[in-house]
Amino acid sequence: MNKSIPTEIERFDLSARIQHICLFTTFLLLAFTGWGLKYAYVEPSSAWINIWGGARIAGIIHRIAGIGMLCTFLYHQFYLLNLWRKKDLRLTVVPMPKDVMDLIQNFMYYLGLSREKPKFGKFTYLQKFDYWAVYWGMVIIGTSGLFLAFPVPASYLFPTWSLPWIWDTLFTMHSDESLLAIVFILFIHFYNEHLRSDVFPMNWMWLTGKISVEELKHKHPLEYERLFGKNAGQGKR
Amino acid sequence: MSNQLTIFLLLMFSQALVPAAHAAPDAASCLxxxxxxxxxxxxxxxxxVNLNIDQDRFSKSVHSFLNCVECHMGFTSQPHQAPAARVDAAVQNLANALSAKSKIDAVAQAACAQVQCHGDVYKAYKASVHGQNVIVKKSSDGPVCTSCHGxxxxxxxxxxxxxRVNHFNVVETCGSxxxxxxxxxxxxxxxxxxERYKESFHGRKLKLGHSGAPACSxxxxxxxxxxxxxxxxxxSGANKLKTCGKCHPGATTKFVAAITHKPLHPVAHYAELGLIILTVGTFLFIIIHVLLDVYADIRDRLFRKGGNHE
Structure with a gap:
């Protein structure tokens, strides 16, 4: 109450913002070039791949972007380690039982069964899902991608009994999970951060890293309370 | 019937039009x-038998320098009067062997194999599974030259x-x-x-115009x-190591097992099914989620003034 409340606070530091830019740049390059290969027999894939310089160049772009994304991912692990070393690491993005309750509460609110919106912490369950989806993608798409990019060394690692199905399985993992990632980003991420009426045309947080305290209070009330106390700002109304 | 009449009339006219009808005919006179x-x-x-020769396309073909009768050896005079000309014995023998497959003009088909034409290719073809099927087994559905080359x-x-046999078209030709x-x-x-080739990385890259992607041949x-x-x-066997090694240096027996063109293995099939279920399930969840959010957003703005912001 006594603390003065700023108009905005930093939600993502510079390093996190740069990581986000690297991640979405490589993601888009991978999606654009990979899509043409996944749907090679659906026109206008050939014309689309020609825009990217033909199949050979598109393949090189895809590989470079893939390695770029893996590097970004590795860098993020060091970033987390560093936060932990500086005792700045909060486990705000770890899924909790509360997230399940929030999901149920949110659907009840959507359907008009409850007038109460769930009170989210620093990250909503969808944001947590979004974050961990990257880990899932790295494990499934990243490893299969590495194997597919370097098939000869990869073949040395595979046991003989796996050979009749391993390549087809790797291909499916790489291609189907990429589609999942693309559709997830297209729907959830684009909707929440671009199209939603309160952020259109985009949420500028990716550049500024800042969130207004007003928005924080509405979208992440528990985080607001943690920072400024439960009754903070009451007088303003 | 009218077709035959047309032909007859054309033949009548051409008799009158073509000078020196009994000289060895060149392509122009046939055309x-x-x-x-x-x-x-x-x-x-x-x-x-298709009677038409598209002169324009013929003149642009690699065979445009040939006279018709160099392949269609059975015809000496025009229009094709009996008796047929004497055909080189080797060509005639091959033509007899091809007759089950090559019904229009087996002699012309066999003429490709002449030493001064495509003798080397013929030697390779004769020893191949395709050549053995046609020449030795006299099969009517094996490929002769024109089956693939058009x-x-x-x-x-x-x-x-x-x-039809260039790097990017040959797959469809084999597929026929x-x-x-x-x-x-x-x-x-x-x-x-x-199907298995086409859905492989090799097939997909070829479709997209990758000149390094391998086609069948x-x-x-x-x-x-x-x-x-x-x-x-x-x-086959050790040869496969060398063949794959052309593009994939260091290919071993374990590596070359990757390409078989065999139907999908059950493990791969069920892995795919599982991933599809996961993907479709997630799609449904997020689409429903977004639509409900849009619905609630509009509802709040219209009927619960400021409700979204409390």
């Missing part, structure tokens, strides 16, 4: 009629954009037989071989093609 004739005629039961009248260089159900059953081809050979089980085949 006087065949360049203009339209339609086709039935040579014998079920064998339809009409010799319009044949293009192998590198030509319209060539290897995708055929009755041939797959008769000859026990690997089922789904074309890059691994299996062309005129000298063998059964995969034949020890001489480039994809």
């Amino acid at each position: 006087t009629c065949h360049g203009a004739m339209q339609g086709s005629m039935e040579k014998e039961k079920g064998v339809i 009409s010799p009248h319009y044949i293009q260089p192998r590198t030509g954009k319209d060539s 037989c290897h995708e055929e159900k009755h041939l797959t059953e008769k000859y026990k081809f690997s089922p789904l071989v074309m 890059d691994c299996h050979g062309a005129h000298d093609i063998r059964k995969a089980a034949d020890p001489a085949s480039p994809v």
Whole structure:
């Protein structure tokens, strides 16, 4: 109450913002070039791949972007380690039982069964899902991608009994999970951060890293309370 | 019937038009009629001969320097009066062997094999599984030259954009037989071989115009093609290591097991099914989530003034 409340606070530091830019740049390059290969027999894939310089160049772009994304991912692990070393690491993005309750509460609110919106912490369950989806993608798409990019060394690692199905399985993992990632980003991420009426045309947080305290209070009330106390700002109304 | 009448009339006219009718005819004299004739005629039961030669396309083919009778040796005079000319014995023997397959003009088909023409290719073809099937087994459905290369009248260089056997078209050409159900059953081809190739990285890259992606003939050979089980085949045993190694240095037995064109293994099939269920399930969840959010957003703005912001 006594603390003065700023108009905005930093939600993502510079390093996190740069990581986000690297991640979405490589993601888009991978999606654009990979899509043409996944749907090679659906026109206008050939014309689309020609825009990217033909199949050979598109393949090189895809590989470079893939390695770029893996590097970004590795860098993020060091970033987390560093936060932990500086005792700045909060486990705000770890899924909790509360997230399940929030999901149920949110659907009840959507359907008009409850007038109460769930009170989210620093990250909503969808944001947590979004974050961990990257880990899932790295494990499934990243490893299969590495194997597919370097098939000869990869073949040395595979046991003989796996050979009749391993390549087809790797291909499916790489291609189907990429589609999942693309559709997830297209729907959830684009909707929440671009199209939603309160952020259109985009949420500028990716550049500024800042969130207004007003928005924080509405979208992440528990985080607001943690920072400024439960009754903070009451007088303003 | 009217077709035959047309032909008759054309023949009448050409007799009058072409000077020196009994000299060895060059392509131009044949084309006087065949360049203009339209339609086709039935040579014998079920064998339809197209009578038209597209002069423009013929003149652009690699064979445009040839005279018709250099391949169609049976015809000396025009219009084709009996008796037929004497045909070189080697060509005639081959023509007899091909007659079950090549019904229109087996002599012309056999003429490709002449030493001064494509003798080397013929030697390779004769030893191949295709050649053995046609020449030795006298099969009526094996491939002869024109089965893959198309009409010799319009044949293009192998590198030509319209060539049926160029790097990017040859897969469809092989597929015209290897995708055929009755041939797959008769000859026990690997089922789904074309489909499995097309969905592989090799097939997809080729479709997108990757000049380094292998088409059928890059691994299996062309005129000298063998059964995969034949020890001489480039994809059999140790040869496969060398063949794959052309593009994938360091290829081992474990590596070359990757490409078989065999139907999907059950493990891969169920892995795919599981991933599809996961993907579709997630789609449904997020789409419902977004739509409900849009609905609640609009509802709040219209009916619960400021409700969204409390």
